[in-house]
Amino acid sequence: FDLFSATMPFYRCNICDVISKDLLEHSRHLEGKRHGRNVLIASGEIPATRPNSIPGCQNSTGCTSSAKKKRRMERESQAIVSASLLLNPEKETIIPFKAILLNGHLQDHNTAHPIPVGFQCERQYGDLWRSLILAEVRAQLDDPVKVKAGVDRLPLLLRSAEPMPNIIQKVSDEAAYALVFSVSSAERKCDAELRTGSVVLLHVKESAHPEIERMGYVTRCCRDELAVEAWFPSPKWNPAVLRHSTFFVSPLASVTTLERMYSACTQLDKIPSGILQELLHGRPAALNTVLPAALQTCGNGDTGLNVAQMTAVNTFHQSQGQITLVQGPPGTGKTKTVLAIVGLLCKESPILVTAPSNKAIQELCNRFVRQSPTVESLLITAEEPASLSTQPCAGVVLEGFADRVLAGVTCMLQSGHNTNEVYKALGSLHFRAPMLFEGAVGRQWDKLQEILNCHDDDAARNVCSDMHSRLVDALQSRTVALESLEEELVRSARVVFCTLSVCGRSNLCHGALHGRVLVVDEAAQALEPEILISLCACRPSKVLVIGDPEQLPAVVVSPVAKRLGLGRSLMGRLRECGHQCLMLTMQYRMNPQITQLSNSLFYRGLLEDAPSVCGGKRDLSWFREHPWLGPVSFIDAASGRASRVGTSLQNLREVEMVVQVVHHLVDKNGVRPRDIGVITFYSAQVACLRDALRARAGLLVNTVDGFQGGERPIILLSFVRASSE
Numbered sequence: 001f002d003l004f005s006a007t008m009p010f011y012r013c014n015i016c017d018v019i020s021k022d023l024l025e026h027s028r029h030l031e032g033k034r035h036g037r038n039v040l041i042a043s044g045e046i047p048a049t050r051p052n053s054i055p056g057c058q059n060s061t062g063c064t065s066s067a068k069k070k071r072r073m074e075r076e077s078q079a080i081v082s083a084s085l086l087l088n089p090e091k092e093t094i095i096p097f098k099a100i101l102l103n104g105h106l107q108d109h110n111t112a113h114p115i116p117v118g119f120q121c122e123r124q125y126g127d128l129w130r131s132l133i134l135a136e137v138r139a140q141l142d143d144p145v146k147v148k149a150g151v152d153r154l155p156l157l158l159r160s161a162e163p164m165p166n167i168i169q170k171v172s173d174e175a176a177y178a179l180v181f182s183v184s185s186a187e188r189k190c191d192a193e194l195r196t197g198s199v200v201l202l203h204v205k206e207s208a209h210p211e212i213e214r215m216g217y218v219t220r221c222c223r224d225e226l227a228v229e230a231w232f233p234s235p236k237w238n239p240a241v242l243r244h245s246t247f248f249v250s251p252l253a254s255v256t257t258l259e260r261m262y263s264a265c266t267q268l269d270k271i272p273s274g275i276l277q278e279l280l281h282g283r284p285a286a287l288n289t290v291l292p293a294a295l296q297t298c299g300n301g302d303t304g305l306n307v308a309q310m311t312a313v314n315t316f317h318q319s320q321g322q323i324t325l326v327q328g329p330p331g332t333g334k335t336k337t338v339l340a341i342v343g344l345l346c347k348e349s350p351i352l353v354t355a356p357s358n359k360a361i362q363e364l365c366n367r368f369v370r371q372s373p374t375v376e377s378l379l380i381t382a383e384e385p386a387s388l389s390t391q392p393c394a395g396v397v398l399e400g401f402a403d404r405v406l407a408g409v410t411c412m413l414q415s416g417h418n419t420n421e422v423y424k425a426l427g428s429l430h431f432r433a434p435m436l437f438e439g440a441v442g443r444q445w446d447k448l449q450e451i452l453n454c455h456d457d458d459a460a461r462n463v464c465s466d467m468h469s470r471l472v473d474a475l476q477s478r479t480v481a482l483e484s485l486e487e488e489l490v491r492s493a494r495v496v497f498c499t500l501s502v503c504g505r506s507n508l509c510h511g512a513l514h515g516r517v518l519v520v521d522e523a524a525q526a527l528e529p530e531i532l533i534s535l536c537a538c539r540p541s542k543v544l545v546i547g548d549p550e551q552l553p554a555v556v557v558s559p560v561a562k563r564l565g566l567g568r569s570l571m572g573r574l575r576e577c578g579h580q581c582l583m584l585t586m587q588y589r590m591n592p593q594i595t596q597l598s599n600s601l602f603y604r605g606l607l608e609d610a611p612s613v614c615g616g617k618r619d620l621s622w623f624r625e626h627p628w629l630g631p632v633s634f635i636d637a638a639s640g641r642a643s644r645v646g647t648s649l650q651n652l653r654e655v656e657m658v659v660q661v662v663h664h665l666v667d668k669n670g671v672r673p674r675d676i677g678v679i680t681f682y683s684a685q686v687a688c689l690r691d692a693l694r695a696r697a698g699l700l701v702n703t704v705d706g707f708q709g710g711e712r713p714i715i716l717l718s719f720v721r722a723s724s725e
Contacts, residue, residue, distance in 0.1 A: 097262045098217050102231045103174055115565030117576045119280040126265040129529045132566040133262045139558030140253045141199060153203060153248035156181035156226065161239040174231045177239050181226040196221045197256030202230055203248040260504030261529035270536045274321040275543060282577025308584045309337045315582060316341055316544050325571055325581040326546040329603055331589025338521055338546060343372055345517055346494050352516040353497045354534045356526040358383055360709060364521060365393040365497040378493035380502050401489055402436065402475055405429045409468050419457050422464045432492045436485055440474035441467045487512045500530045503537040513538045523547035527554045528570040547571055550602040552708055586610050593631035642721050648684035651720045655688045658716055662693060674698030677712030685720050
């Protein structure tokens, strides 16, 4: 199972970085002599390196004996041969994610290696990322909090158990089963963590069988049943004989995104070759910064973009099959730039806009729908449509899209709207989902157009009403498969918004997103394999990667994976490769003194203050009277100590000090609570602060991660950590 086994000492330490040219030629000679074929190894320039510096060489001080040198060379040659066999596309079999997870061999994949700045070949790129993804899976499933929570188990009745094909039969004595459990509405309410993509712990104890605990993977989660894949020892255990027995099910973690990341690392051939080469090596070529006159004002009624924003728009617009990096520090108009790019390019090509979080992608979609309401947009989200009902993006959510259009037609027909308006509403659905129309109404659409041309309003209204009834019946009876309808809607949308993980849905991986321009917002908060999901699903013509590597990174649970580079973003790695990166430099949000601090710590003095933040328009009287509350103030909570609450931390002295500062601002200086945000790094501290400030309606308290993207004129930051040392 382990692609980084002990037979691959060279590959483990980046094969192309450590093998000298002479050693490589000698190895090729021996390999060709013994096997009649060349060593499969990454091409490219190989730096000369002392052979005795290679891990695994026996004589680390140098080798003067020709016999020892010959034996060492033969050992090293054999290692390369072993590596070539494992890397041979005809011989390598990549074990699927679920098989590794459920077969009990996840711990076998315990060899992970650092992510280099650049990669020598596609195979190395995929293998190294997969090893770190599995390390992250192990860490999430081994989380002591989740294991402890597993004591609270949900009893479910086993309805059926069917054997499944064992894809790794040659190396496993276990059998795979598809289990289906009955779930009542009460049980569903008790455990909201049971959803598709969750890993669960199954526990069963029957008199005829030994007690056993196995991990399972939730493949389907419906209203009254739960489908789980699991592996059991064979032939000792056969869950098929335990029908109507009670299993205890404990949710451990959701690994849907990690599974999609792992899968993307096995499908790198789907990424266009030019973009893949830039992923491996970066692109240090010069950027085109000449601004066409047409870009001096950009957008629909927009007041215009500044020079840095226009440069980013033009550079990406002119790029061909490339990855364009844009760094957007806080307050520099990153979202405005993204919307300008999408608004400009959607006239020329369909676009996929992605981000790592639902919050980020919904904000982008809301602003785009307000800016360009006539563009065919679609939001694919894992959230319930009802939770978005008050937002502008509610009308473009994929789930229930056709039902909402027809509901609008129903209201038009009942309220006596003009027939042309009803025709336009039906026409929008006909354009977005022609297969639905063909299956439900046949040639009535053509008949309606003929009647309208004859100006027979009553006849046209009757046809519209009949078409509407047939379409409603088709949707309710599922005459047209839901998956096919959704695929049609995605294909016809000019701009699609979804998270990086959602791009890996099965119904989006079969061409519905192919060939679009790809925009990845908040890219510095995404793991690199997470971006690979969108690259494989979209197969883009070109890619915009925009974010800020100096802000919050992606969350990585595994300390090993984090240390080896899983948490480093694609933006950060490509910049280290020398890939050109544009930067938005004019900030419109912060007090200039905050800009000075950010410039000195993170942005190399490149940030500039817009006139709107330098003109003294803000009411700052509340801190002029109290210098200790200046634009940037550090208050020493010397007497405070951090105390542990479960796996989190709290500092009660800092809570008291925050309450005092809020009292001073609100009660003595008239600052509105809704203008204050309190953020901290620990959930336990959030709970204490919310309890202490619950009387301050409108004041926002959250973790740094939870507050990401939010804005308040005044921010109080509680660091929490403090010790007697």
